[in-house]
Amino acid sequence: MTDKKIRVLIAKPGLDGHDRGAKVIARALRDAGMEVIYTGIRQTPEMIAEAALQEDVDVVGLSILSGAHMALFPRIVSLLHENGLDDVLVVAGGIIPDEDVPALNEMGIDGVFGPGTPTDEIVDFIREQVS
Amino acid sequence: MKDDLVAGILAGQRRAIARAITLVENDGSEAQAILAAIHSHTGRAHVVGVTGPPGSGKSTLVNDLALSFRRGSAGHPPRTVGIIAIDPTSPFSGGAILGDRIRMRDLAGDPGIFIRSMASRGSLGGLAWATADTVRLLDAGGYDLVFVETVGAGQAEVDIAKTAHTTVVVEVPGLGDDIQAIKAGILEIADVFAVNKADHEGADHAVQVLQMMLDLNAPGPHAVMHHGRLIEVAAIAGKSADTPAWRPPIHKTVATRGEGIDGLVEAIVAHRAYLEQTGNLVWRERERAAAELETIIQQEALRRVLVHTDGAQLATLIDQIARRELDPYAASQLLINQPSQAYRG
Numbered sequence: 170m171t172d173k174k175i176r177v178l179i180a181k182p183g184l185d186g187h188d189r190g191a192k193v194i195a196r197a198l199r200d201a202g203m204e205v206i207y208t209g210i211r212q213t214p215e216m217i218a219e220a221a222l223q224e225d226v227d228v229v230g231l232s233i234l235s236g237a238h239m240a241l242f243p244r245i246v247s248l249l250h251e252n253g254l255d256d257v258l259v260v261a262g263g264i265i266p267d268e269d270v271p272a273l274n275e276m277g278i279d280g281v282f283g284p285g286t287p288t289d290e291i292v293d294f295i296r297e298q299v300s
Numbered sequence: 301m302k303d304d305l306v307a308g309i310l311a312g313q314r315r316a317i318a319r320a321i322t323l324v325e326n327d328g329s330e331a332q333a334i335l336a337a338i339h340s341h342t343g344r345a346h347v348v349g350v351t352g353p354p355g356s357g358k359s360t361l362v363n364d365l366a367l368s369f370r371r372g373s374a375g376h377p378p379r380t381v382g383i384i385a386i387d388p389t390s391p392f393s394g395g396a397i398l399g400d401r402i403r404m405r406d407l408a409g410d411p412g413i414f415i416r417s418m419a420s421r422g423s424l425g426g427l428a429w430a431t432a433d434t435v436r437l438l439d440a441g442g443y444d445l446v447f448v449e450t451v452g453a454g455q456a457e458v459d460i461a462k463t464a465h466t467t468v469v470v471e472v473p474g475l476g477d478d479i480q481a482i483k484a485g486i487l488e489i490a491d492v493f494a495v496n497k498a499d500h501e502g503a504d505h506a507v508q509v510l511q512m513m514l515d516l517n518a519p520g521p522h523a524v525m526h527h528g529r530l531i532e533v534a535a536i537a538g539k540s541a542d543t544p545a546w547r548p549p550i551h552k553t554v555a556t557r558g559e560g561i562d563g564l565v566e567a568i569v570a571h572r573a574y575l576e577q578t579g580n581l582v583w584r585e586r587e588r589a590a591a592e593l594e595t596i597i598q599q600e601a602l603r604r605v606l607v608h609t610d611g612a613q614l615a616t617l618i619d620q621i622a623r624r625e626l627d628p629y630a631a632s633q634l635l636i637n638q639p640s641q642a643y644r645g
């Protein structure tokens with residue numbers, strides 16, 4: 170009756186209030202047939218990890234423009250592991266300097282997508298990684 | 301894995317509950333086994349539906365109600381709360397944006413609250429196919445109260461009345477003639493009314509219109525349509541004329557400021573007490589079981605027919621119907637009556 174759908178949590182950790190990019194991504198993933206749980210701005214790492222647990226998502230997408238990614242992302246990843254969500258794909262977007270990307274990959278952020286990334290690229294990446 | 305999940309659900313483990321909900325949404329045989337195993341552990345939770353037009357403030361109201369029930373008040377102990385929030389699936393892409401959590405951020409960090417967003421996935425009655433089973437999982441997981449927030453509803457999205465014990469219909473001022481239009485729809489399933497955004501102009505008028513509508517309701521037993529059958533409600537409940545009728549109370553609320561929430565909480569609690577005292581609760585549970593059994597039989601019968609029909613045969617029959625060479629009733633009889641192995645196993 171129903172097919173397995175890819176479920177994605179889109180969250181904005183930290184204090185910046187600009188969520189246009191996150192909304193564009195949410196819409197693109199919706200149009201690609203995914204179920205997108207949109208949680209809004211100013212989410213704490215605890216809120217994100219708890220929502221990912223309750224919603225049983227396949228993917229957590231983090232959008233951040235404030236520059237606090239090196240402080241917030243490790244905390245989110247470790248809380249996801251604490252919650253037993255080891256299989257969840259974590260991707261990030263926003264303003265993230267290239268030199269930070271290797272460290273983010275290392276800590277378990279599987280994809281980092283900067284401004285100007287075609288949304289199709291993100292959709293394909295998620296489909297490939299989740300299946 | 302199934303046994304682990306069942307044990308986890310009954311122990312109230314959030315990860316187990318979350319994973320079981322996904323299985324139920326994806327409709328696997330494993331889901332059926334889990335639901336069978338927890339069935340005897342369900343029936344405790346008070347299921348409260350919240351429905352109303354898009355943008356009427358359902359999510360914010362659920363946020364406020366959940367906070368209030370978690371705190372408890374004079375005479376009511378604090379209760380744990382499960383929330384199922386449904387948003388529509390796109391008919392074009394099959395995707396969905398589930399945004400109800402945005403309005404429920406006050407509830408974050410409370411281990412006594414579990415929120416699950418759910419896409420309607422093509423179901424038209426205001427719920428998702430998996431909603432009723434998800435209620436059961438949260439019930440078995442120990443949540444005292446389960447809120448079900450429907451998709452933005454207009455006229456025909458009345459399935460919530462079959463799933464919830466208490467249905468809260470949210471109205472807003474200024475709908476004017478729309479109130480007339482939805483008279484025959486969701487207003488009839490209300491056990492409690494909330495006129496939200498009551499700080500806006502026209503709130504008193506909205507209350508008045510609802511009062512008037514309720515005044516017109518004839519007292520005593522009334523008939524309802526249920527799966528195409530007319531049912532005398534009072535007759536089936538085995539109640540005589542001396543059973544007091546429940547008149548849905550109307551509460552003005554301003555959900556964004558938490559105003560009027562205490563009254564709404566009282567009304568929800570009072571309705572549950574009414575259902576218990578009058579025996580209506582037992583009747584509603586039985587009706588629900590009947591409707592559910594019917595749905596399951598329909599789905600299973602369909603599955604059995606289709607599993608033994610090859611695609612080419614089905615396509616041929618459909619072509620014949622489209623060309624008017626065969627009528628759809630004869631075609632369905634052909635499919636149903638063909639020898640099938642499913643009935644032997």
